[in-house]
Amino acid sequence: MTFKGRTVLAFILLSMFASSIMTLTIVNPSIFAAGGKDGAALGGGASGLTGKDYAKLATTYQLIENKFLNEVDHEKIVNGAINGMLATLDDPFTVYMDQKEAQQFDENIASSFQGIGAEVTSEDGKVTIVSPIKGSPAEKAGLHANDVILSVNGEKLDGLTLNQAIMKIRGPKGTQAKLEIGRSGTPEPISxxxxxxxxxxxxxxxxxxxxxxxxIEIRQFASNTAPRFKEELKKLEASGMKGLIIDVRNDPGGLLSAVVEIVEPFVPKGKAIVQIENRKGEKEETPSQGTGKPYPVTVLINKGSASASEILAGALRDSAGSKLVGETTFGKGTVQVTFEKEMGDGSNIKMTVYKWLTPNGTWIHKKGISPDVPVEQPAFFKVAPLSKKSELKPDMNSEDVKNLQTMLQGLGYSPDRSDGYFSDKTATAVKAFQRMNSLPVTGEVDTETANKLEKAVLTAIRDPKNDLQLKAAVQQVEAAIGVKK
Incomplete structure (x- = not known):
């Protein structure tokens, strides 16, 4: 990808630093190529550290090394100083990676990984899920966008950098991560x-x-995404496709070059795909070289659509007239550059240096992109897993019972209420579920019944007939191509 013919020089990071794949693209718009404090390069000058500054830093280190009660780790102190400087920027996307974290970062760009499969960020110092990757252990366990991970295997994440938290969340295949989750609307943490x-x-x-x-569903924008999208699009067009739905729900982002390559054929030549803005407020846009398509395109979005997904949604709506269906997106409108070469020892700093704007000049950061057709999914799509701390029985009143009732209602049973009181009709609904699933018919929810319920809910969520957002997108396209009912 180029901006007005400038050669590509700097690494631009669009996705959140995550427990999933981290992707980069190479870009350096001409207005940002000068270097120094406004460019991608590091430069000296009057704004640099003075001799007095260096002396203060050195004195502080010497005092710690020689006077502190306990022996200190040199590398830990130096890394702490770097993290401290970056923390003053109050930007969750600007982070330092030590050698081990940087190596993991590089591996994630080009290969598969082992973990829970959730994109995460830091919000107000809390590790927050942007979205679980579709089909991942995180999705199967019932984790949702905006869930806060409070602890991993009993270790609190308070006070850790995002990278340090991610290192605890990730781990070898087959190992367990027992997460304590904070969820809006749920007063007690969920295990x-x-x-x-x-x-x-x-x-x-x-x-x-x-x-x-x-x-066409896009789960993230990786190095192979644009070629794969072209393959699928070609197949559909050859089969007589009359309209297209692009689904970027729970897509946490990725390569800017990939999203530009995917969007360009849909945007007429000369119209903008995305704009980049530097710290001075100078803007530069990426104009399309495409021709547009003769069929309507609708885009499915939700709260887990972030970064590159939002660029796609904004470009297709502003420059191709597409309709957006679903929920307001996550809202990440900043661009990061990595400085591994400058660090010189295998460590890395990823720093926010630009904003990105929609073709119409809107900065969606922390606001997201609102859909043209707002559609909420059924309540059971967002229900919390049952805690399984104890069996659920008649006359109990708890958040677990409330979640149980939501599950039963979504599966077609009739618990008669949804306020968390385990009534006789709730017990009758439980018995009906148990009978249909060859479980002991007790009307009480033990671990076996709870696990079967959660598995049934996940199956129902994956059933297109329950997907109200997809149905709405289909209706939009049908109306555009003149399908008669």
């Missing part, structure tokens, strides 16, 4: 056990829906 696994790096899935409506 969730996630079994780590290899995370599928396939990013694009295409299919033809009834009435020749194509659907």
């Amino acid at each position: 969730v056990i996630v079994v780590r696994d290899d995370i599928d790096v396939e990013t694009v899935f295409g299919e033809m829906l009834p009435n020749n409506i194509g659907k």
